Amino acid sequence: MKVGIYGYGNLGRGIESGIRQQPDMELAAVFTRRDPQTVKLQTEGVPVVSAADVADWKDKLDVMILCGGSATDLPKQTPELAKYFNVIDSFDTHARIPEHFADVDAVSKAAGKVGIISVGWDPGLFSLNRVLSDSVLVDGKDYTFWGRGVSQGHSDAIRRIEGVKDARQYTVPVPAALDAVRSGKNPELTTREKHTRECYVVLEEGADAAKVEEQIKTMPNYFADYDTTVHFISEEELKKNHSGLPHGGSVIHTGKSGLNLDHNHVIEFKLNLDSNPEFTSLVLLCYARAAVRLNSEGVSGCKTVLDIPPAYLSAKSGEDLRAHLL
């Protein structure tokens, strides 16, 4: 199947390398809003095309993977491209998912295409596990922990502070909270009790460290509700020790069964990822495969990970999966 990448940042590069691992896919083109001449891919032989010419590729791709951001790119781009292609995106603004779903659904249905939105690990594989465990353990409670991993949104927020040259922020689950949840105690946890935030900050020359630290720790929404630690380090140290984008986390669901609800059960789905964008890309590619298959069966409209049968994600046949992995 011929895959297009729309937007060439961390995620686009992850798709580019991830496609090489798939037996049934090839990268047909990378689309960019920049001057295509200025975009240098990691691999050879793939055209870089101006986003303005994307409609010319209508019949040349089986699926387009959108690699833009959720704030302003995807709400516009996914419905726009759904006119021409089966589309996959990683839209992750939870509160706006119903609206985005409706937008993509209308266009995809009219075009006879499939669009799968909010694909990745959260939303994505974590959502799938939340629904799975919420369905099985009806009398239960679910918890999502993120990290230890780099939050790009929080790193960006620190970088916008005056006097900050660069920064990296790690979201860290509180071990005692994880232990309490895993033990089946069903604790009520505040935001502060679930996660801490660790910041590694490179200052501009002459910047006031105490002032920067104060601004970080009191920043509403991002840091004020958390126990936050700030470490000032050199640019070299940041490059050497904090240049990766690791992430992960756990969805833990506890619940009860039995006539008197006296048996406890714990379901946990856990990820430990060296590279958040590369792993997200591998998930996107599986759902791209599913979109093409569904569409070839005559399905159209917007879907999420909750609508996709697991077998559609695999390059292997149903017989093979039943014989070896069931």
Place this chain on the structure above:
Amino acid sequence: MKVGIYGYGNLGRGIESGIRQQPDMELAAVFTRRDPQTVKLQTEGVPVVSAADVADWKDKLDVMILCGGSATDLPKQTPELAKYFNVIDSFDTHARIPEHFADVDAVSKAAGKVGIISVGWDPGLFSLNRVLSDSVLVDGKDYTFWGRGVSQGHSDAIRRIEGVKDARQYTVPVPAALDAVRSGKNPELTTREKHTRECYVVLEEGADAAKVEEQIKTMPNYFADYDTTVHFISEEELKKNHSGLPHGGSVIHTGKSGLNLDHNHVIEFKLNLDSNPEFTSLVLLCYARAAVRLNSEGVSGCKTVLDIPPAYLSAKSGEDLRAHLL
């Protein structure tokens, strides 16, 4: 939806209590091969019907959940009942799944019904996670660990030894093996390196403990390939400390990404269950719901957990799931 239970043992009782947790289900009847007069349910107001009369219930049930064993019951019963009902079973003889699938598929298709086989946690939720992680992490390796939990097959095998009055066998994953896998080391592990077996045995009066222990430890297939410990205990101690049926385990998949495959990822799905039959029952009920929904959309034939979209398992609407769990 009206649910029938076919076979009233541990699993049947688990379904009976699990239905009370579902907002959209009621238990319509329990079918038994015994004299129905002799079967006393845990709850009131539900008819116990002779298995011989099951065809009379053809239009009175939305789905039948089969609670028999995989060795001899299900290979016959599931295809037989698929003539009349949407059916769900927990067939777990991995090697015979393709054959069982074909048998149920032929009958279900002819009858215009849906049959979902091999539902539970392994096969079942573990299979789903094996396929999910095998699809995402193509260059990877997967490991399944079971326990710590009671293996009924192994407990039965001990009970068949002369001089044994009762026994309980726990399958226990080896902590060092779990640690090595979780760390992403991709170890090659022998059977002995993955699990140990702990046996709690009550002897008949005058039995030869040393001889029993020897027979257990050298039993082919069941124990010979494992490090096995045998504890002789009193009947009271067995009742007091070993009367439950806890189980669980982990599916762990490790794999690589990146242009040079230099980033590692670990996906783990873990269960910790106080009651194996009750948890299995809750899973069966979710897939019973999915079978009824699929059939109401005109689908027929045999399915497994790999064919079912996660949203079909939940009593909640697609809108609700997208707004709150995605």
